[in-house]
Amino acid sequence: MLLFRTPIPADWLPKILAHLPQVLVDHAHLERKAATSALNLEKFRQLHSRVHELNAIAIEELQHFELVLRLLQARGIPFDEPRPSRWIRGLMRGIRPGVQGQVIDHLIVCALIEGRSCEKFQVLAEALEPIDPPLAQFYARLVESEGNHYATYLIMARHIDLQETDRRLDWFLDLEAELTQQGHPDPILH
Numbered sequence: 001m002l003l004f005r006t007p008i009p010a011d012w013l014p015k016i017l018a019h020l021p022q023v024l025v026d027h028a029h030l031e032r033k034a035a036t037s038a039l040n041l042e043k044f045r046q047l048h049s050r051v052h053e054l055n056a057i058a059i060e061e062l063q064h065f066e067l068v069l070r071l072l073q074a075r076g077i078p079f080d081e082p083r084p085s086r087w088i089r090g091l092m093r094g095i096r097p098g099v100q101g102q103v104i105d106h107l108i109v110c111a112l113i114e115g116r117s118c119e120k121f122q123v124l125a126e127a128l129e130p131i132d133p134p135l136a137q138f139y140a141r142l143v144e145s146e147g148n149h150y151a152t153y154l155i156m157a158r159h160i161d162l163q164e165t166d167r168r169l170d171w172f173l174d175l176e177a178e179l180t181q182q183g184h185p186d187p188i189l190h
């Protein structure tokens with residue numbers, strides 16, 4: 001189902017597993033930003049008919065945020081400032097100004113972030129199973145939800161303009177592959 005053109009870099013998983021407390025803090029911010037992104041999409045006229053669907057995604061992401069915060073609390077990990085992601089920043093820089101193009105670009109970027117989260121949570125769930133079963137189950141439970149968000153955002157973009165979405169998706173998938181291959185040294189999910 002996922003369209004990515006490059007695999008997750010080989011050094012990603014060992015780096016994540018070696019820094020789980022920092023990763024969980026980063027994950028909390030990722031869910032917070034996902035809720036904010038869903039709400040921000042509601043300003044576009046082309047998505048006004050989708051406002052309830054977008055609210056539902058925002059509520060779900062806020063629930064995920066709460067779940068991660070509770071996990072932090074249970075594990076005695078203090079909530080901290082977010083770390084910047086070059087990958088997310090790079091994708092955001094690809095968004096063109098201009099209303100119609102902008103809404104489609106925003107939806108594609110949101111879809112790609114959700115898609116990579118879905119993929120990475122699946123990898124994490126499998127890798128954590130033998131070393132931290134409760135955390136493995138936690139990630140396994142999020143996979144379907146993030147996968148649905150990925151699909152929903154792409155469907156919303158295609159509903160606005162099918163050809164333009166596929167044209168821009170092709171462009172963004174190349175950008176995404178380039179950014180993923182660049183990698184970064186920080187223990188963050190994206």
Ligand SMILES: [Fe+2]
Binds near residue numbers: 031061145
């Ligand atoms: Fe989420």
Ligand SMILES: [Fe+2]
Binds near residue numbers: 146
């Ligand atoms: Fe999501």
